[in-house]
Amino acid sequence: MRAAFASRFDDAAPLAALTVGERPEPVHPDDDWVTVEVRASSLNHHDLWSLRGVGLTEAQLPMILGCDAAGLDPDGNEVVVYPVVPTAGDPRGVSILSEHFPGTLAERVAVPRANLVPLPEGLSLTDAACLPTAWLTAWRMLTTKGRVEDADAVLVQGAGGGVATAAVALAVAMGKRVYATSRDAAKRDRIAGLGATAVEPGARLPERVDVVIETVGAATFDHSLKSAAPMARIVVSGATAGHQPTVNLRRVFAMQLEILGTSMGTPGELYDLLAFCADRQVRPVVDSVVPFSKVEEAFARLHGGEIFGKIVVDHTV
Known part of the structure; x- marks a missing residue:
């Protein structure tokens, strides 16, 4: 499957450490994990830090980047992925996708089934990918x-x-x-x-x-x-x-x-956030929507620092 991943680290020029290419299909560490077909994801500065080598080791490379995603569960339901997963061996007891487990900048991502939050009516997958x-x-x-x-x-x-x-x-x-x-x-x-x-x-x-x-x-x-x-x-x-x-x-x-x-939030808080946005017709501030085929350009825009709001990656094109 196609994916955007860190193939090495480069603190001075993080974009040079980004590779877009083929990676193996997701692996399920436990029986309660499922595979989500990613339709949209969004970038975070966490992705640039990963390319610089912050929070990752050489032994973890190559690592698929990305924390946020919305897509389809195995039954075809539209879902939002909660990105914090239980992680044995991490001192926090948890980690964010793209730290110990492959991230969301791929055609598919594996997560615990409990990390799937239903997409409320009225929110698009593109909007939802900005939220987690x-x-x-x-x-x-x-x-x-x-x-x-x-x-x-x-x-x-x-x-x-x-x-x-x-x-x-x-x-x-x-x-x-x-x-x-x-x-x-x-x-x-x-x-x-x-x-x-x-x-x-x-x-x-x-x-x-x-x-x-x-x-x-x-x-x-x-x-x-x-x-x-x-x-x-x-x-x-x-x-x-x-x-x-x-x-x-x-x-x-x-x-x-x-x-x-504080940092991040709980699955329950993500559910409440999604419901609030749907009920109040609040939509994320989107800087730009970039097709996955041009994901390098999305990273370059994030690195440039002139963005206002979120950069969304559309995985359908």
Whole structure:
């Protein structure tokens, strides 16, 4: 079957480590695993890190890339693949597809049957392929960790990337007042188009917020602290611009702030996210849809860093 995979590692030029070619059919480690016919997948920065050798060893090569997918189960039902699988030997007890088990950038992928979530009516396979990693992370940050139902205002740092843009769209759909930062003027215009108030990084907000979605890290963390209302929740799922910020602990205890870490979500949370998107007619922000025959171009666009939303790979062409 055709697949996109890491054939080696190259930290300086990760695209040079990408190979598109034939790989063996999926193998089922246990009887409860099934094969999904992939119809659409989406790219994540995790895929670029894999090409750089982060989280993989030489012994695991070649490794099919990709965490997210939607397609058909063995009975022909449309499903979304939850990408976290039990993994013996991993210190976390689990791993994401493309770490220990082959990923979704292939014609077919093997996963536990319990990882299949039915596709709700009204959502396309292309839309659904965007949701399991970035959008699920944003959903968990807002709901389970951020307790956004008790919030009036939300700040999203670094909107434009997959998780942050998803958080903007979801929080707006929840009826919250949303502020979002971006260094890029063009991205700020697009963020405003989603219903948020777009501001430059570090800008003073007209009010303090109850929930901060923080995926940037050291470059924005002081602004996150200063923008937080008393008893606010600052939820962290990334550190793309530094992982060792200077934290004013006096502000943390005086304002009774909560700093919470998270990643991904549960199958139940993915089910809730899919239902929310279907019921509220929320659709993922899609940067572009690229046919699998041009998957190298999709990786190049992701690596270029100028994307807004998700890059989807259409496996049917």
